[in-house]
Amino acid sequence: MFEKVLIANRGEIALRINRACKEMGISTVAIHSTADAESMHVRLADESVCVGPPPAGQSYLNIPQIIAACEITGAEAIHPGYGFLSENARFAEIVREHGITFIGPTPEHIRLMGDKIAAKQAVKELGIPTVPGSDGGVTSDTEAARIAEEIGYPVLIKAAAGGGGRGMKVAQKPSDLSLALATARSEAKAAFGDDAVYMEKYLQLPRHIEVQVLADSHGKVLHLGERDCSLQRRHQKVWEEAGSPALNAAQREEIGGVVTRALNKLGYLGAGTIEFLFEDGRFYFIEMNTRLQVEHPVTEAITGIDIVREQIRVASGSPLELDQKDIVFEGHAIECRINAENAFTFTPSPGTITQFHAPGGLGVRFDSHMYTGYRIPPYYDSLAGKLIVHGKNRNECLMRLRRALDELVVGGIETTIPLFQKLVREQDILNGDYNIHWLEQWLAKKSA
Ligand code: ADP
Numbered sequence: 001m002f003e004k005v006l007i008a009n010r011g012e013i014a015l016r017i018n019r020a021c022k023e024m025g026i027s028t029v030a031i032h033s034t035a036d037a038e039s040m041h042v043r044l045a046d047e048s049v050c051v052g053p054p055p056a057g058q059s060y061l062n063i064p065q066i067i068a069a070c071e072i073t074g075a076e077a078i079h080p081g082y083g084f085l086s087e088n089a090r091f092a093e094i095v096r097e098h099g100i101t102f103i104g105p106t107p108e109h110i111r112l113m114g115d116k117i118a119a120k121q122a123v124k125e126l127g128i129p130t131v132p133g134s135d136g137g138v139t140s141d142t143e144a145a146r147i148a149e150e151i152g153y154p155v156l157i158k159a160a161a162g163g164g165g166r167g168m169k170v171a172q173k174p175s176d177l178s179l180a181l182a183t184a185r186s187e188a189k190a191a192f193g194d195d196a197v198y199m200e201k202y203l204q205l206p207r208h209i210e211v212q213v214l215a216d217s218h219g220k221v222l223h224l225g226e227r228d229c230s231l232q233r234r235h236q237k238v239w240e241e242a243g244s245p246a247l248n249a250a251q252r253e254e255i256g257g258v259v260t261r262a263l264n265k266l267g268y269l270g271a272g273t274i275e276f277l278f279e280d281g282r283f284y285f286i287e288m289n290t291r292l293q294v295e296h297p298v299t300e301a302i303t304g305i306d307i308v309r310e311q312i313r314v315a316s317g318s319p320l321e322l323d324q325k326d327i328v329f330e331g332h333a334i335e336c337r338i339n340a341e342n343a344f345t346f347t348p349s350p351g352t353i354t355q356f357h358a359p360g361g362l363g364v365r366f367d368s369h370m371y372t373g374y375r376i377p378p379y380y381d382s383l384a385g386k387l388i389v390h391g392k393n394r395n396e397c398l399m400r401l402r403r404a405l406d407e408l409v410v411g412g413i414e415t416t417i418p419l420f421q422k423l424v425r426e427q428d429i430l431n432g433d434y435n436i437h438w439l440e441q442w443l444a445k446k447s448a
Contacts, residue, residue, distance in 0.1 A: 009081030014041035020308035033059035035377040040369040077101035086291040103315040126262035131284040133200035159188035160196035165235025206277035216314040223256035240295035245432025301333035301390035332394040338385040343419035350378040355411030359404040363390040
């Protein structure tokens with residue numbers, strides 16, 4: 001096992017990784033930008049290294065500085081968290097070339113899944129069902145028109161290098177297609193430096209359901225069930241549940257089996273998430289994330305498995321101790337992303353937290369780097385905390401979420417707490433009856 005791990009991230013996820021390390025007796029090195037010198041992740045780590053000025057490109061994405069921080073402190077492994085360098089295959093390679101362990105999959109698998117065209121092709125060959133669409137990239141209007149006719153409108157043009165819900169354009173009818181293709185390409189080029197795009201059938205009322213996996217270097221792959229992340233705004237998750245209100249045990253077992261067999265064939269290592277759209281009882285692969293996800297705690301709540309601990313263990317070469325039959329799903333869990341932004345317009349609201357009180361009690365977890373007097377800097381994403389609630393069943397979970405949200409106090413900045421206080425009282429949400437468009441439609445009705 002490692003003695004010292006460097007955490008190449010900030011905010012709540014750096015704290016989360018620090019906690020797992022502490023419980024494993026591993027000492028920790030935090031990195032930070034000058035804007036984060038006072039941050040909780042720096043205070044709680046054993047050592048810290050300033051890696052640059054506020055802009056992420058010069059600090060949290062500054063590969064030479066991060067490698068140097070490892071060498072100076074003698075850290076043997078790097079946990080990248082999510083975002084920043086977590087899905088950067090070149091970074092994982094450089095880490096490996098320096099004799100440091102990257103806590104995550106191999107650079108080859110990161111690269112494969114980072115190219116969404118190649119990823120889709122690869123998982124299809126491994127027996128995972130995909131969304132009907134182009135077999136590879138789409139370059140010309142005539143090719144796009146031919147494929148769209150085949151799969152039927154509406155269609156979605158997606159960036160091969162896409163992420164964070166960006167670089168997608170819908171064409172409702174043939175006359176929209178040429179413009180959708182051109183805009184998708186130029187947006188993809190601007191956002192990701194790569195204008196490769198592909199095409200999928202645009203599903204009308206799907207849910208977003210993803211399967212969490214864990215794999216060791218001894219050929220064992222386990223699935224930890226699914227999460228339902230259908231409540232989204234601009235293709236970004238807002239609220240996540242485990243399990244999905246739309247799946248039964250047989251469907252869970254079936255998709256879990258399909259995924260674990262596929263990743264076994266691939267020889268995957270570490271934690272990963274296979275994302276699907278789910279419509280009319282069928283699963284359609286959309287992408288694989290080769291890292292820890294923001295919403296991993298809901299899975300931890302219902303399985304009792306510390307996913308970060310397992311990531312560190314398998315990266316060090318230890319085998320997974322559990323077998324699939326040992327993984328039991330208990331109760332229901334929901335996570336709300338508490339962002340520093342207006343609850344209904346989503347305008348960012350950085351600033352100083354003047355008052356802070358975290359909710360507690362049975363089944364309540366609050367992962368956050370906030371404290372009274374902490375100044376949320378304007379340079380990074382707006383996630384300020386995650387409220388995770390676990391109950392014996394979905395009803396208990398929803399009632400607990402209601403009271404936990406009412407206990408949570410964050411003063412001085414705007415947050416998304418009022419949004420969740422409303423959502424947790426909406427009949428469709430109480431019924432578990434929603435799809436990927438529900439939230440946007442609800443927000444549009446509210447502002448009308
Ligand atoms: P990203 O990598 O940007 O997160 P994804 O491929 O994971 O992109 O898709 C993000 C979200 O976009 C999905 O959760 C879903 O809401 C929507 N989406 C993606 N593909 C489709 C599709 N074929 N039909 C309908 N919605 C889609």
